[in-house]
Amino acid sequence: MGMGNVRKYSALIAVLAIVAMVVTGCGSTATTGGTSAGKTVTVTIGIGAPLTDGAVALGKGMVRGTNLAVKQANATKEIKDLGIVLQTVEGDDKGDPTTGGNVATQFVSNPSLVGVMGTLNSGVTRVAVKIYKQGNIVQVSPANTAVDLTQMGNENYFRVCTVDSVQGPFAADYAFKDAGKKAAFVVDDSTVYGVGLADEWAKQFEKDGGKVTGREKTGDKDTDFKALVTKIKSTNPDLVYYGGIYNSGALLSKQVKEGGLAVPVMSGDGSFDPEWIKLAGAEAAEGDMASNVGLPIDLMPKGQDFMAAYTAEFPGEVPAAYDAYSYDAANVIIKAIIVAAKDLGADKVTSTEGKKAIIAAVGKTNFEGVTGKVTFDSKGDTLNKTITVYAVKSGKWVPVSK
Amino acid sequence: MNFTLSYLLEQTINGITLGGLYALVALGYTMVYGILLMINFAHSELFMAGGYVGLGVLKLLADPAIAKGGLSFLAPMQAFFNSGTAGFVALIAVTFLISAIVVGLMGVFIERFAYRPLRHAPRLAPLISAIGVSIFLQNAALLWISSKQLPYSRADGTSFVPAKTAFTVFGVSVSTMQIMIIVTSLLLLAFLDTFVSKTRIGKAMRATSQDREAAGLMGVNINSVIALAFFIGPALGAVAGVFNGMYYGSVKFNMGFIPGIKSFTAAVIGGIGNLRGAMLGGFLLGIIESLASGFISNAYRDVIAFIVLILVLVFRPGGLLGEAVAEKV
Structure with missing residues (x-):
């Protein structure tokens, strides 16, 4: 390569560097300026479930359970006072591990997304959980029952159902x-x-x-x-x-x-x-x-309340196997978001620091859910083992x- | 497990039934290939469409829940179709006829608008167009009908074709459904074979397959011959799609993919472009799969089926009955 070429390349690199500085510079001013008091922070919870292929009936039930929990949480004074608006985003994994990996990558690149409610299929989680771990995203599954998922050292993974x-x-x-x-x-x-x-x-x-x-x-x-x-x-x-x-x-x-x-x-x-x-x-x-x-919904501790809210929100729908578990799993994430927001401030929830705080808070979960008491052991398995x-x-x- | 003669016989009957379905679908691939030297990737979706159209027709004609749901003028007709043997035979005949015609017309329509404009383009262009049509049809079924697997039965869960034993031979019970599939597929295959080898239009088809331009110069209307191939292939595929729904019990928007690949394999085993080859390949593949599943392991059925494909291609690259269109100079 001749001297002329080197000069040409270094000019190009210099231009690129300036562009990069301008872009990142703009980005950071926007963040610092955008979260003054009185404004709300949008926090997203991803739903990873099979929606067009695989066990679609169960997947759609997971979406309903999660949306119900989020809607109820948005109406509470606690969330409003913190200045947080929760929203959900659906990722269709088709019950397929490869597609589930793509969904995970998409979720991780979403800047407002802090937690994932899902997946249904253990095989999908095996791929997705590692991607969430790299992005410091907490994953709470309502339905994965394969035994080894909590034995693989993923501290961001929890499940509210018991195992095979x-x-x-x-x-x-x-x-x-x-x-x-x-x-x-x-x-x-x-x-x-x-x-x-x-x-x-x-x-x-x-x-x-x-x-x-x-x-x-x-x-x-x-x-x-x-x-x-x-x-x-x-x-x-x-x-x-x-x-x-x-x-x-x-x-x-x-x-x-x-x-x-x-x-x-x-x-x-x-x-x-x-x-x-x-x-x-x-x-x-x-x-x-x-x-x-778990128990049949009408025998669950808070099953009656859940069914009343559920039928009001989704008239004509009958809960599938995991609607109530998804509702509890979503609440696990929501409660952790609240803890993190109180400790760090609402505008820090979607930062890396906030995401790590959410994972830690999920580990300390302890509340009475629809399906029973929701708490996790040190590996992320639920202590509720009813079948x-x-x-x-x-x-x-x-x-x-x- | 005791492998008795009756066990072998029962697995063979399972295999012939499956093979009949493969053969019907394989004919569609092989006809189009024989005439246009093109693999119609959308064919598996026309098989799927057949399943859905058939289910729709069956529900309109024989599901009382539809008549109660606002379409009460259907009730007297349904009473006929749901009563006795005559009603049943009429129901099945009407269902197959409508499904075959609707899907056949879909095939003609697809050829007219997705393939014909590309007939003089490089060979890859219509192939890609076919993949596009395939994706379009799958997503259309997903969005317009349902993402769920739909049961092939009335709303109350009863099957349109009751699971009855037709007769018992050597301790093996053969169901009505299996008899229907085997007899219908053999009849359709024999009909198509005669049609292509004995009639004037059949002759035109063979001429087009040998040399499209020369056939055109001799006064054969190439466009209508190709359109006819695109009617017959999908119509037979639709018959297989309806049978598939009735026999296995459900339809889904992506149900065509696997049977499509298997039937294409059957066409290749028999020699793609050759009608009798597609039939032979279909039955052979069905029987091999069934016996592999019965005597070795269900997990290995596809492995063994594809090993057979490879062996056939190694020793007879043109397929068992060779290629019908090898005489181009």
């Missing part, structure tokens, strides 16, 4: 002891969630003395189970266990019965939705079982376990 090592064995005990099932064929949908849950369930079912007649994998978007059903039938089980989400599980249930095998299908929280009954058809779904974290088993009776999910 509690849910799986509870459901297996119910199937063996209460429902009297002795031989089960176990199927999973090859996702982090489905495999984990099916493994935990099968381990406990065998420990109880039950027999696992076979184990198979399917894809989480599969609709064709005809060949699998023929195989299941040849092993003569009295129960089929499915680790996965309702949209494939319900079709498995339908095809099991159409294939001439009159045994119920049992599944986990991802299948606990009215959509299961719609997709399988009430006749085929009759007797199917699903475990879900309920439901069965389809006359076309409705009805709690059957004590």
Whole structure:
């Protein structure tokens, strides 16, 4: 490279440097000037959920639960006095880890976003949580049940639901002891969630003395189970266990019965939705079982109040599996935002310092939520470990376990 | 698990049923390729559209909840379609006819506006246009219909085609649905084969496929031949889409993707551009998948299906029945 070139390049670099200084300079004056007393600060909570693909019914319920919590919080005097306006932004992860990573990157680059309520799928969180950690964004999941998510050293990650090592064995005990099932064929949908849950369930079912007649994998978007059903039938089980989400599980249930095998299908929280009954058809779904974290909403400590507010806000909608958990998870973040705003001032909430304060405050969460007492252990797992088993009776999910 | 003869038979019947669906969709890919040397990526979305149109027609004609929801003039018609064998047969026939015609016209429309303007453009242009149409149709279904997976049944959850056993052979029960799929697909395949090999229009299609310009010079109306191929292919795809919904129980806006890839694979295995090859490839792929799932592992069904594809391409690069349009000089 000749001298002329060097001169040309250094001129270019100098110009770029000046431009950069002007840009950043403008930026900082705007920040210092913009938050004088009397003005409000907008603070955003991201919602990471499947909204167009995957378990859409559960994802849309998560959005409703979160929006309800945010709307109620915005109406409180505490938030108004702090000069904060809360808002939510939806990120559609389609239940897919790669898309979930893109959503996370988008959320982190949003300057007013301080926390994420989500995700539904454990496999999505596995990717997204690291990106949130780099951005100092707190993530509170209402629904991730894969055991290892809190064992990976992510201090920004919390969840208000209990895990598969509690849910799986509870459901297996119910199937063996209460429902009297002795031989089960176990199927999973090859996702982090489905495999984990099916493994935990099968381990406990065998420990109880039950027999696992076979184990198979399917894809989480599969609709064709005809060949699998023929195989299941040849092993003569009295129960089929499915680790996965309702949209494939319900079709498995339908095809099991159409294939001439009159045994119920049992599944986990991802299948606990009215959509299961719609997709399988009430006749085929009759007797199917699903475990879900927590108590039925009407037995939850503040379930009545929640339902009253919920039906007023969303007339005609019925809460899916995680609406109440999403409401609590959103409140965890909102309460932490309030703590940080009181300590540092509202205009500092969206700074790095504020985001770190929010993570610390979430760790100290302690309040009575809709789903029960909301507190976390040192790893970010909830201390509320209730599970309920439901069965389809006359076309409705009805709690059957004590 | 005991692998008996009846188990093998039952898995084979599962495979033939699945293969019939693949073959119907594969014909659409192979016809367009045979004539235009273009892969119609939007074909899988026309399969999806067939599923939705079929569900709409079934609901209008036989779901009492629709009649109660304001469209009460449908009630007497629904009473007929919901009564007895005659009503059932009429319901199925009308559903397939309407779905095939609507989706067939969609195919013609897509060809007219998305592919024909690009016919003399470089080969990649219509291919990209096809991908665009595919994305458009998927998103249209997502935004205009529903992002949810919809059950293929009446509002009260009962199926339009009751899950009944048609007959039992060697201890294997074959369902009405399976008989319907196998018989319909074989009939349609035989009809198409005769149509293309015996009729004047069929001859025109074959001529166009061999040499478009020469056929045009000999007085064949190229545009109408191509439009016809774009009617028949999607119409057969629509039949498969309706069957897919009835047999497996749901429709979704992105349901076409996987069957589309599999059917395209079937067309390649049989020799793309060759109608009989597409049928052979479809049935072969269906049976292989079903047996792989039944005797090895459900997790490996696709792996094994694609290993077969690779083996076929290694030993017979043109597919099992070769390529029909290899005579260009």
